[in-house]
Amino acid sequence: MTQKPPLISVRNLNLYFGAFHALRDVSVDFHAGEMVGLVGDNGAGKTTLIRVLCGIHAPSSGEVYFDGRKVDTFHPKNAIDQGIETIQQSVGLCDNLSIARNFYLGREPVRRILGIPLLDFARMREMSTRVIRQFGLRDNVSADDDVERLSGGERQSIKIGRAVEFKNRVVIMDEPTNHLSVREREHVNELARQLRDQGLLVIYITHDIFQVHRLADRIVIMENGQKIEDTTTDRMSAEDLEAVIRHGGRVVEKAEA
Amino acid sequence: MALAAIKPIVRRHAEIGIVLIAVLLVVVFALSSEGRWANAYNIGTILQVTATLGLMTLGVALVIASGEIDISVGSTFGIGALVYLWLALRVDPALAALAALTAGGLIGAVNGWLVTRTGTPSLIVTLGTLMIFRGIAIALTSGFAFSIPYKDRTGISYRLLGGGEILGLNTSVIWLVLMLVVLGAMLRLMPWGNRLLAVGGSSDSALSRGVRVDRVKFSAFVFCGTLAALGGVLEAGKLGSADGSMGRLMELQAIAACVLGGCLLAGGRISLIGALTGAFVLSSIQSYLVVMSVRPQWFMVLLGLIVVAAALGDRSLRQWALRR
Numbered sequence A: 001m002t003q004k005p006p007l008i009s010v011r012n013l014n015l016y017f018g019a020f021h022a023l024r025d026v027s028v029d030f031h032a033g034e035m036v037g038l039v040g041d042n043g044a045g046k047t048t049l050i051r052v053l054c055g056i057h058a059p060s061s062g063e064v065y066f067d068g069r070k071v072d073t074f075h076p077k078n079a080i081d082q083g084i085e086t087i088q089q090s091v092g093l094c095d096n097l098s099i100a101r102n103f104y105l106g107r108e109p110v111r112r113i114l115g116i117p118l119l120d121f122a123r124m125r126e127m128s129t130r131v132i133r134q135f136g137l138r139d140n141v142s143a144d145d146d147v148e149r150l151s152g153g154e155r156q157s158i159k160i161g162r163a164v165e166f167k168n169r170v171v172i173m174d175e176p177t178n179h180l181s182v183r184e185r186e187h188v189n190e191l192a193r194q195l196r197d198q199g200l201l202v203i204y205i206t207h208d209i210f211q212v213h214r215l216a217d218r219i220v221i222m223e224n225g226q227k228i229e230d231t232t233t234d235r236m237s238a239e240d241l242e243a244v245i246r247h248g249g250r251v252v253e254k255a256e257a
Numbered sequence B: 001m002a003l004a005a006i007k008p009i010v011r012r013h014a015e016i017g018i019v020l021i022a023v024l025l026v027v028v029f030a031l032s033s034e035g036r037w038a039n040a041y042n043i044g045t046i047l048q049v050t051a052t053l054g055l056m057t058l059g060v061a062l063v064i065a066s067g068e069i070d071i072s073v074g075s076t077f078g079i080g081a082l083v084y085l086w087l088a089l090r091v092d093p094a095l096a097a098l099a100a101l102t103a104g105g106l107i108g109a110v111n112g113w114l115v116t117r118t119g120t121p122s123l124i125v126t127l128g129t130l131m132i133f134r135g136i137a138i139a140l141t142s143g144f145a146f147s148i149p150y151k152d153r154t155g156i157s158y159r160l161l162g163g164g165e166i167l168g169l170n171t172s173v174i175w176l177v178l179m180l181v182v183l184g185a186m187l188r189l190m191p192w193g194n195r196l197l198a199v200g201g202s203s204d205s206a207l208s209r210g211v212r213v214d215r216v217k218f219s220a221f222v223f224c225g226t227l228a229a230l231g232g233v234l235e236a237g238k239l240g241s242a243d244g245s246m247g248r249l250m251e252l253q254a255i256a257a258c259v260l261g262g263c264l265l266a267g268g269r270i271s272l273i274g275a276l277t278g279a280f281v282l283s284s285i286q287s288y289l290v291v292m293s294v295r296p297q298w299f300m301v302l303l304g305l306i307v308v309a310a311a312l313g314d315r316s317l318r319q320w321a322l323r324r
């Protein structure tokens, strides 16, 4: 659908965890201004794939191109500097730090006094307080509270709010609506749509194929570390996609054979 | 009621327990020793011991904050003392101290490098370097002591480095206060501290936010080695001599001080003030047993018992604070 060169291009990616072959020869392109739904069974390798894109895992073989340039060193710092914001599935907040400190972790705003970088607490509080209010967290939650005391949904809201605030070129969401109430789910999906409309690449991982079919422009299905389907949402119905996931890669292979 | 009102304070400040214990011990020791413990000279000695142990403790606390542990600091302390004494005879003590701190920093760098590069648990790595550098210290001195002749124990830099007093306090106390302020500011007010605590709290989360976890841990080890060596320099300046056993078992006191002071061994939560209060408590107990002429063979036993009792007291205080 897009003639422009892809923003992220993954070529023949393989990743081993010890002897375990977690990603098998995955090739996939992602374009700016596109929302891609990434779906598949538990343990299919969705999280592992996006963890390569955001620099946490280095591939065992294969290449990743960002904006036409080959990625040589994989580190979250590089990915963030390149403009990739990720809402991780299971990590991203340090319980022992306040919301404000978590918000800016790794990119703390500073005021320099005699050349010494001191944290700019006023700025840190201001932005995190704004996000707390936007996401309708309880009124008694303050930016100075430790994350430890937040509920699952509140944590998720903080992670999403942070990624949206720092949005740059790519936002990757790994099961973002986990723990969220119906109202907040709608809010998050609306945010994802807005980001796409603003020209960002949005990669949206979920198990809710029907929901993501309405939302995304393209769906990529993974199974056993492989990409088994890659199609635009106007070419395949949600029911057909669900059947592909339900029957796993084998049925598709049979059908193809 | 009033007690309930202080619960939140106790919950927020892990160091409250050890501060209360310190106050209690000071009162008990002062009342039960007929002036032998609570006199200016003895308190001065306790503060000097607290200062050198405390510098080591501050370093260990930083490593604990990052979720690791450094038990090699006793040997680093000894190496720092020996390098300082050997060089102070030949060059200005300030230069000798600089060299000793560099040696300590290098030992920290070796620890940090091995831990972050190989992924070996820091307990094992630093247990190894604890033995290696103790062995080197003993080999260097080959049974003798390095010492500075009395007539040479003068000069402004010698006296500023633990070998003199200002207003009746050994100069090492000034170094301790200085380092407490500097490290406290780095920990609470600078990005480095935010990242250090984040790494200790959840290194995976810190990594996912782009924190260079390995560099942060490495820096904590380097600080730790440097601070232990500074403690060694100041102790050497005070004593004027040192042998290969200088600083032995101090690593255990430093770790005990951190834990008593409310540092979480799992990482991510530390209190520098608490750790120093822990160091003060340990030095006070030691001094009390000395002035009460407790037979040396009971010394370790009593010290250990009091540490356990203090830890239990602190624990029940914290549990009380957590109850609604």
Ligand SMILES: Nc1ncnc2c1ncn2[C@@H]1O[C@H](COP(=O)(O)OP(=O)(O)OP(=O)(O)O)[C@@H](O)[C@H]1O
Residues within 6 Å of the ligand: A017, A020, A022, A040, A041, A042, A043, A044, A045, A046, A047, A048, A049, A089
């Ligand atoms: N760090 C790791 N070390 C070893 N194995 C891992 C690691 N991370 C993931 N795996 C394995 O890789 C496989 C793929 O995991 P991944 O988290 O990518 O699945 P997923 O598609 O995100 O599943 P879910 O929908 O349950 O989140 C799983 O079998 C998992 O056990």
Ligand SMILES: [Mg+2]
Residues within 6 Å of the ligand: A046, A047, A048, A089, A174
């Ligand atoms: Mg996953």
